[in-house]
Amino acid sequence: MPVLRDGLTAVFEPRRVALVGASDQPGKTGEVFWRNLSSFPGEIVPVTSSAGAVGGQKAYPTLTAVEGDIDLAVIVVPAAAVPAVIRDAGAKGVSAAIVISGGFAEAGPEGIRLHYQLMTAAHAGGVRIVGPNCFGVQNCDLPLNASLAAGTPRGGGGISLVTQSGAYGMAIHSLGLDEQIRFAKVYAAGNKADIGDAELLRYLADDPASRTLCFFLESLPDGRAFFEAARRVTPRKPVIVAKTGRSVAGVRAAWSHTAGLAGSERVWRAAFEQAGVILAHSGLEMMDVARALDAQPPPAGRRVAVITNSGGTGVELADLLADEGLEVPELSAMVQDELRPLLPPFASPSNPVDITPVWSRFAELYPLLVDRLARSGEVDAVVPVLLHRSASDERVAAGVRNAVARLRADGVLVPVYVCWVAPRASRPNADLLQSGGVPCFEWPERTARALGHAARYGEARARVRWSVQAKARARTRLPPGWLDAVAGAQVLADAGIPLVAGKTCTNADEARAAAEDLGYPVVAKVLHPAIVHKTEAGGIRTGLRDGQAVQMAATELLALAPGAAVLVQRQATGIEVVMGGLRDPQFGPVVVVGLGGIFVEVIDDVALCLAPIDDEDARHLLSDLRGYPLLTGTRGTRPVDLDALAAVIRAVGDLLVAAPEIAELDLNPVLATDGGCVAVDWRILVENPPAQDEERVGFSPRHAGESALRPS
């Protein structure tokens, strides 16, 4: 039996599994896992030093003592014993280990020591690690239940779930059972000591059984790799992320202007949107969207038909759909004329289609209307509201289920989602629908939010690009620290960024001569390494209209600090745009664009995008700004040259990619007119590029004892 080389293949599709810490003793974790693993069709080999046999099967004292190959070891022994087990696993040629045990990096200094021992052994032996401190893994189709969740997983589902929080993952799992969800694979990531989310995403992207990918994240240290993988997956499969820790998310301390506007939550929001990833607000919402997208085709547009037996509920749903950016359009006269004879008197064939509480006809009308509306060509999704009386009628549920099956059989790809408003006693009918692939969402808000995500995904997957190439140029590495204005100007000019004409001068006469050359009016700015914030230091003079004014200004500026110089620039005009770049620890180079002045300062109007970007991305960034109408012309002003602005934004992104030592870059402002744009002030901070070696030993110790699996 050749060794399974890919770690995640060994994790999800092992042929022979060892359970290290196996036990017969009820209450022990080793016994829970022995039981849960019993449905595995391959062989489970018990490893334990405290018994000769487990479950009537011969037990081995160590992994190395096992006869024959092992693909996967599931480890439930106490933390202190784990590094030695991993060393054995390496010696035995085991491809991967799921370390359920807690007591590692999340558990103080001693745990951190064990973490490094564990990882050293894993790297040395070539063993890939799931966890530690995790709830385990399921491949529901095999089935393999190497997790704490009891029972044999039911296969045949397309949803794969990666969850960092084991306990919340189990709760989601329970929801899944209640809602008739079938999973393909479930993976509790725990401390993520080795295998990261990006690697999982790449694996699941190529896994035919996984059609809908869900990630419940608390941290995303490999953000950039996840982003790059995601933009390749989302055109084919939905990727849904719920990320917690937003309110306490790591905000870096020492950032100046542009970077300070970004904040890491904004960066990952921007990254996910750019990659077509669906960002759910919570774990519940994530699973709702997954149910919607796994069971039904995504909507091709934003037009929704609502069928209701309660006018009030139909109106509320229409409101909530509108909040999500969806429409409930009036149906054409033709369709209304077709529907009207089918409906009772006083019913409305408009949309929402309100059939009124004609109880006796629910079983006939709901399936009929689902069918007609889906085939009408006038809507992209159909939502029957099953409320109270219609929900309690089993024939309605069966009829809708059959109608949807017929639509699919006929190749009609309009999705159908049920809005479910009914007492608990009616749940069996929802189960009937859901097990037949028609998702039911309780109450209009859950319905509208799931449908909103589904529709936006339908649009995004057509828009997402697999990759954008930076136009990198050969260049020498910059020295650390704030670049002076002249050096900065050189870097920017080399990157193709237009700057206002100017000259650096060391005395007042030189300044006057420069002004004569440039043409009036001019601006004079102090240049000195100690003066980073020129405005606050009184180091800028504007509107200088003659030689005398320039001389006077230059004299004053030169006196601000010993050794100061003065930069004389042509005074440009235009709409103030702020552009910048920053290097996010998780996501790498990010371009930030905002409108200057009060827009940035008062209403915090900025848009972000991961670099590199192309001109289309850059135009998209500009149009995302609330103040965008200022650029396209308002109050009688002429529109600015958006192509020129976009080219500068793209150039900023390319520069960040080409020069990883640039930690922060500010063009503030760039002045835009109908004739182009120029940067008139800039700051560039150079640092040593970020190290690349932290990822593999990273961990997320936020929730000490999240799994509490300190095996007894």
Place this chain on the structure above:
Amino acid sequence: MPVLRDGLTAVFEPRRVALVGASDQPGKTGEVFWRNLSSFPGEIVPVTSSAGAVGGQKAYPTLTAVEGDIDLAVIVVPAAAVPAVIRDAGAKGVSAAIVISGGFAEAGPEGIRLHYQLMTAAHAGGVRIVGPNCFGVQNCDLPLNASLAAGTPRGGGGISLVTQSGAYGMAIHSLGLDEQIRFAKVYAAGNKADIGDAELLRYLADDPASRTLCFFLESLPDGRAFFEAARRVTPRKPVIVAKTGRSVAGVRAAWSHTAGLAGSERVWRAAFEQAGVILAHSGLEMMDVARALDAQPPPAGRRVAVITNSGGTGVELADLLADEGLEVPELSAMVQDELRPLLPPFASPSNPVDITPVWSRFAELYPLLVDRLARSGEVDAVVPVLLHRSASDERVAAGVRNAVARLRADGVLVPVYVCWVAPRASRPNADLLQSGGVPCFEWPERTARALGHAARYGEARARVRWSVQAKARARTRLPPGWLDAVAGAQVLADAGIPLVAGKTCTNADEARAAAEDLGYPVVAKVLHPAIVHKTEAGGIRTGLRDGQAVQMAATELLALAPGAAVLVQRQATGIEVVMGGLRDPQFGPVVVVGLGGIFVEVIDDVALCLAPIDDEDARHLLSDLRGYPLLTGTRGTRPVDLDALAAVIRAVGDLLVAAPEIAELDLNPVLATDGGCVAVDWRILVENPPAQDEERVGFSPRHAGESALRPS
């Protein structure tokens, strides 16, 4: 038995009730109501022409034939027969009638005719009408079940529900049963032909049994009266409104600048906020907030303690609470030191208090922590997360319930809400908690939203003022149409609104002389009745710095239209503020404030308030603007005189109240500086004041057949 004079007293607390259309025949509405009314402790008198007896009780052919007094008639006969029944009711001295029957204004021309017949009979006979086209009424304490919902209502609850949509109301009612909610009174408003929401609000405000008032509204024709009643109730009892029809809400057509910015959804949002009304997004959210506020005291602040057995869920809940503007503050070292010894190793006493999955200690720790945290003085609400294992342990539910009971017994008013994340099988434990007054909300989002509303209500009820008096002045009524600039200036000046100094001139020399008097620079504006939009007509000249410039400008402006005059004004400077007023058809006079220029035009940054207002309201309006920092000083500018601005806003409100014929008023811009503010341009539209007589014959025909009670 003296007649019950108050219509709603007769509706909710009748002593003797007639059921008109009573029947013994299963399937008939008259039989359903006969059954549902059977729990009423007083006498139910059957009225029907088709049987001599119903339920073994003597039936009368008409209301007038009944012996003895009747307080309330419940009417289920076909619509065409209803007007005659109401005439009989009037003759009989019946105080109120609940008209269940549909087929009135919602059902086309014939129905509208019946509506007028019904209301004419009701007015003539002094009979107050509930409905028509409604689901009926319950007084759960009496009990009186004059509604379609089966069974005997369970009394003892404090929530009273008024619902315009009968079917949705029934769904909410079912939710209530599932969630152990007890109602005080339930009222399905149907077409609202007579009794409006404001009257109901006033009645329920004085009803001791109704502690928490819920309104599920589709329309609110008596908006102003509702607003005035609400601001008197909310300091004592929460009023929660869910209003649907937002996306199609009646937007008035012909409004200019300021009014166009308002839009009626904004008006009722502003009105509800001003009155301390909780605005729920949906019926479900309304009932969640009601459960939170009826069962527990409102939070006194925004600090929340979270207790969890899953770190991931705790973080998600903290995020969602932050989205609601709440805090999950770190507990003091003292409290943490007190908690730490109680907790297992690796548990976090910080906040969220993460007890880790120590299953064996859940029953001990949850009640203990609820108690300690509520008494800590460091938080305003405590949220235990019961997730999976902790939810399935009945001892946890019982312990938390008892802990909360002890807190209340000791006078500790910190509310406790459970965040419930568990499979259906555990619901009996949630029921145990809820029946004991501890509300459980499924999943973190519902918990956070309910708690957010509860906390905001806790703040609002201290802030809401019962009434504000306008400083009305004696004045003559204005003529309809757009006022000319001079007449407008007079109205504004009389109202105490400061205007920039200026003079109206009819020739260029006069203009020059006026400019000399006023002092340069000046502005010249054309005045002509046909030129309403001066800027678009090229009718404004600014920056006129000498007599020649003024003469030239005046000559050009006078030539724009025959008979034109020119207004010469001192050129003022300052930050542009837009102020205005409009008269909303439902809510009456409304003041609108915004920052001028791009703030209003590009980002639609306006705030609204119902007039009259006082200076405090006016300051509040200004601080609600996103651009508010511009007024308080940014980029080195000096703060403007906010008191002066507030005084002008208040004066605009007073003027709208004093002059109901003003339909629209625009001060655009008012220029604000640190030395005060002046209006430099204004427009006033005068119309005939709105009629007051439509309210009582109004109806809401949106949902034809909502109740479908066309009695058979």
